[in-house]
Amino acid sequence: MLVLIPIILTLVPSQGAQAQSGGPVFLAAPVIDAFEVRVSSPRDWRRVRALASDLDEHGPRDGWVRALGDDSEQARLRAAGLGVRVLQEDLTSFYADRAAAAAPGSMGLVSGSMGGFRTLAEIDYHLAQLATLFPQLASPVLPLGVSHEGRSVNAIRISTSPASADPQRPTVMYDALHHGREPMSGEALMRFIDYLLFNYGNDPEVTYLLERREFLIVPCVNPDGYEYNHLLAPMGGGLWRKNKSVNSDGTWGVDLNRNYGWEWGPAWPGSSSNPGQADYHGPAAFSEPETRAMRDLIAAQPPAVAVSVHAAGNLWIFPWGYDAIMSPHDGVFRSLAGRAAGPVGWSYGTIWELLSTANGSSLDWMYGQHGCLALAVEIGTPSDGFWPAPTRFDALFEEVLVGFIEAARVAGPWADLGPVAWVQQEGDGDLEREPGESWNVFVGVKNRGREAASGNVILESSSDAFVLMHGSTDFQLAPHSGQQMGPLGVKFRSDATVGTPLVLDIVLTTEGRSERKSVPVVLGEPQVLVFDDMQTADFGWTVGDDEPWSFERRQPVRTLIQPGTDHSGLSGGKAWVTGFKGGGPDANDVDGITRLTSPRVRAGHLDHLELSYARWFSTSNGPGDRFLAEVSADDGATWVELESLERTADWSQPRFFLEQYSPLSDNMRLRFSVIDTGADDTVEGLLDDFQLQSRTDLPSLGLWGQTSLGQPLGLILHHPPAPGASFTLLWSLSAGPGQTNVGVLGELYLLGTVRILLAGSSDGFGHADIPTRIPSLSALKNLTVHMQVLLDPGTGPKAYSNLVSFTVE
Numbered sequence: 149m150l151v152l153i154p155i156i157l158t159l160v161p162s163q164g165a166q167a168q169s170g171g172p173v174f175l176a177a178p179v180i181d182a183f184e185v186r187v188s189s190p191r192d193w194r195r196v197r198a199l200a201s202d203l204d205e206h207g208p209r210d211g212w213v214r215a216l217g218d219d220s221e222q223a224r225l226r227a228a229g230l231g232v233r234v235l236q237e238d239l240t241s242f243y244a245d246r247a248a249a250a251a252p253g254s255m256g257l258v259s260g261s262m263g264g265f266r267t268l269a270e271i272d273y274h275l276a277q278l279a280t281l282f283p284q285l286a287s288p289v290l291p292l293g294v295s296h297e298g299r300s301v302n303a304i305r306i307s308t309s310p311a312s313a314d315p316q317r318p319t320v321m322y323d324a325l326h327h328g329r330e331p332m333s334g335e336a337l338m339r340f341i342d343y344l345l346f347n348y349g350n351d352p353e354v355t356y357l358l359e360r361r362e363f364l365i366v367p368c369v370n371p372d373g374y375e376y377n378h379l380l381a382p383m384g385g386g387l388w389r390k391n392k393s394v395n396s397d398g399t400w401g402v403d404l405n406r407n408y409g410w411e412w413g414p415a416w417p418g419s420s421s422n423p424g425q426a427d428y429h430g431p432a433a434f435s436e437p438e439t440r441a442m443r444d445l446i447a448a449q450p451p452a453v454a455v456s457v458h459a460a461g462n463l464w465i466f467p468w469g470y471d472a473i474m475s476p477h478d479g480v481f482r483s484l485a486g487r488a489a490g491p492v493g494w495s496y497g498t499i500w501e502l503l504s505t506a507n508g509s510s511l512d513w514m515y516g517q518h519g520c521l522a523l524a525v526e527i528g529t530p531s532d533g534f535w536p537a538p539t540r541f542d543a544l545f546e547e548v549l550v551g552f553i554e555a556a557r558v559a560g561p562w563a564d565l566g567p568v569a570w571v572q573q574e575g576d577g578d579l580e581r582e583p584g585e586s587w588n589v590f591v592g593v594k595n596r597g598r599e600a601a602s603g604n605v606i607l608e609s610s611s612d613a614f615v616l617m618h619g620s621t622d623f624q625l626a627p628h629s630g631q632q633m634g635p636l637g638v639k640f641r642s643d644a645t646v647g648t649p650l651v652l653d654i655v656l657t658t659e660g661r662s663e664r665k666s667v668p669v670v671l672g673e674p675q676v677l678v679f680d681d682m683q684t685a686d687f688g689w690t691v692g693d694d695e696p697w698s699f700e701r702r703q704p705v706r707t708l709i710q711p712g713t714d715h716s717g718l719s720g721g722k723a724w725v726t727g728f729k730g731g732g733p734d735a736n737d738v739d740g741i742t743r744l745t746s747p748r749v750r751a752g753h754l755d756h757l758e759l760s761y762a763r764w765f766s767t768s769n770g771p772g773d774r775f776l777a778e779v780s781a782d783d784g785a786t787w788v789e790l791e792s793l794e795r796t797a798d799w800s801q802p803r804f805f806l807e808q809y810s811p812l813s814d815n816m817r818l819r820f821s822v823i824d825t826g827a828d829d830t831v832e833g834l835l836d837d838f839q840l841q842s843r844t845d846l847p848s849l850g851l852w853g854q855t856s857l858g859q860p861l862g863l864i865l866h867h868p869p870a871p872g873a874s875f876t877l878l879w880s881l882s883a884g885p886g887q888t889n890v891g892v893l894g895e896l897y898l899l900g901t902v903r904i905l906l907a908g909s910s911d912g913f914g915h916a917d918i919p920t921r922i923p924s925l926s927a928l929k930n931l932t933v934h935m936q937v938l939l940d941p942g943t944g945p946k947a948y949s950n951l952v953s954f955t956v957e
């Protein structure tokens with residue numbers, strides 16, 4: 149039975165074809181299927197390894213290993229007693245038909261004639277044109293060597309001095325098409341070349357990098373294999389991986405990415421000594437003219453950072469590959485790969501962590517021999533396959549561009565700003581910044597680059613609430629190092645306004661560029677308007693779906709991907725949890741989208757509103773899976789993103805100043821979504837301890853819940869600590885402009901008949917929870933109620949809180 153499911157694109161190809169006498173020229177390629185083989189024991193794996201020529205680099209997963217092969221190879225596997233199931237018949241035709249079916253208007257920038265991809269001739273022609281179009285930025289084509297069949301392995305140099313190598317500039321190198329059936333790798337680099345050239349003088353960062361780096365780009369390391377796929381499948385979809393050398397047993401091809409001279413050969417796992425296998429390492433290290441061309445280029449101009457582009461899997465990988473060990477620079481690799489992969493939700497790790505052991509790779513050799521930070525990127529999802537549809541080209545390039553630019557940054561010095569720490573120098577000793585106090589500011593600076601970085605950090609502000617003291621400091625940072633710079637000094641004027649958002653700018657100047665970081669500052673002690681620990685009631689939270697995986701306010705149930713307690717860690721605590729009905733880790737996990745929306749937040753009277761919450765999000769790294777937080781100022785008509793999180797797998801608490809994202813209004817809502825973009829992923833999310841705060845020197849009154857008949861409401865009073873303080877909760881059906889009263893701070897907004905709802909006392913921390921419920925009386929419906937608190941602190945003047953208004957629904 150034919151099973152049509154997405155196929156993994158990192159297959160090691162079935163390349164056991166025999167060469168004909170007189171040279172490898174046959175075009176009658178066998179029909180290749182994608183299939184899976186059952187692997188139940190080490191013995192099964194050894195037999196599969198011996199019989200299948202084109203195995204998935206991931207190795208066995210869940211008892212099956214994926215492969216490519218023709219009918220005869222599948223028959224041999226079945227004859228050996230191994231289970232085989234077909235995933236996609238005639239994969240070449242599948243790819244070609246998919247490309248042909250792409251709607252012309254949806255194909256974006258399609259570049260070539262081979263299923264949307266450029267042929268080798270089209271690649272070489274475009275490279276040759278660039279030196280004419282951009283003579284000050286692009287070198288003529290640089291021939292590196294000649295392939296087995298006599299084709300040139302070509303490179304291009306991009307910089308503001310492209311005619312020859314500049315030893316004063318750090319080099320960053322990119323290569324593609326080590327494997328002939330991975331055309332998106334070459335397409336990505338051709339688009340990257342155009343991106344650099346057309347953006348010079350227009351994009352400040354591209355301009356900076358071209359003036360201070362040398363870009364060496366090799367779009368096609370394996371011209372014979374790539375051209376052979378064009379001959380076999382002119383409309384795209386060819387599946388030849390290796391080069392076209394003739395092996396001693398009459399088969400063709402060496403896996404160029406197993407032919408480099410670092411831990412090469414049969415002494416290490418991760419390649420094959422069988423010339424018919426897809427990962428055949430060749431008769432000796434650098435036995436192939438293509439890898440020798442790369443070797444000589446790198447020896448002549450060793451790059452600081454290199455990126456080898458492959459397909460597919462949405463991965464960034466790095467050494468080591470030859471053995472399951474970490475490199476001495478593992479932390480540096482993970483930092484670079486994380487910045488390349490994180491923004492687009494891709495995975496990253498060592499070669500052996502994410503794929504399998506692979507010896508003789510270009511990454512291991514460049515890092516081990518030359519100390520180059522060498523990474524590879526596997527472009528595309530399983531459904532993209534080796535030959536993505538033309539409609540996907542633009543999106544795939546945008547996703548990998550992030551990492552291409554990051555590699556160029558860190559090839560030289562690259563310092564940027566990190567966390568900011570505040571230490572009180574003069575004040576009342578608490579942790580809050582307040583008028584009249586002096587604070588030291590320490591600014592984190594990290595040099596992520598491969599060369600030493602120097603520069604300075606300066607404080608700036610346009611607000612007269614700041615007095616800047618010790619406003620600048622210089623730094624010198626070694627490669628891959630960081631430091632807290634300071635202290636820099638700030639004094640807040642004694643007449644500065646509490647609760648008004650201010651901005652302190654931190655400006656870093658380094659190596660001919662600058663970076664500005666705006667740090668929000670709000671003076672005064674925080675006053676809690678809302679705190680919902682999810683324990684007592686739903687309080688108007690709504691779930692926009694009804695699926696087995698939808699949010700529920702329940703006690704979490706521990707699984708491999710979900711905690712067994714709420715954020716407090718106390719037994720029996722509740723939170724909003726997805727997939728509660730589940731048993732195992734993936735039973736009723738999210739398979740789509742579930743959304744949780746808050747009740748209305750009334751914040752129109754505020755200049756500043758701080759949001760914090762605790763969230764847990766776990767995913768098996770499906771591309772696009774995320775925890776999404778949004779804010780609306782118009783009751784949910786439109787939404788603005790606060791964060792889009794790929795993974796936490798632990799409780800964490802972000803904080804946001806909402807006025808930076810949205811106008812503050814009386815119709816605000818928060819929305820939290822857990823999104824799974826693939827049914828094969830395991831995804832769970834939790835939300836707990838939702839809190840809203842503002843800052844004021846007057847009492848604050850907050851309302852939380854759905855203002856409907858019979859529904860519970862939470863009123864929260866918060867004020868500066870005053871032991872023995874008492875309060876009176878006032879209400880009216882009318883309100884207007886504020887009026888002052890002698891001896892009372894703040895303003896009274898209530899008009900008409902003002903009544904007392906209740907009186908009470910706050911605790912020693914200036915806090916009082918006032919649970920209430922709207923009576924189920926139809927006469928109350930559509931009435932607008934206004935509330936204020938009159939606080940008597942016991943010593944000092946009384947004070948009015950802010951006004952809270954709501955309409956009974």
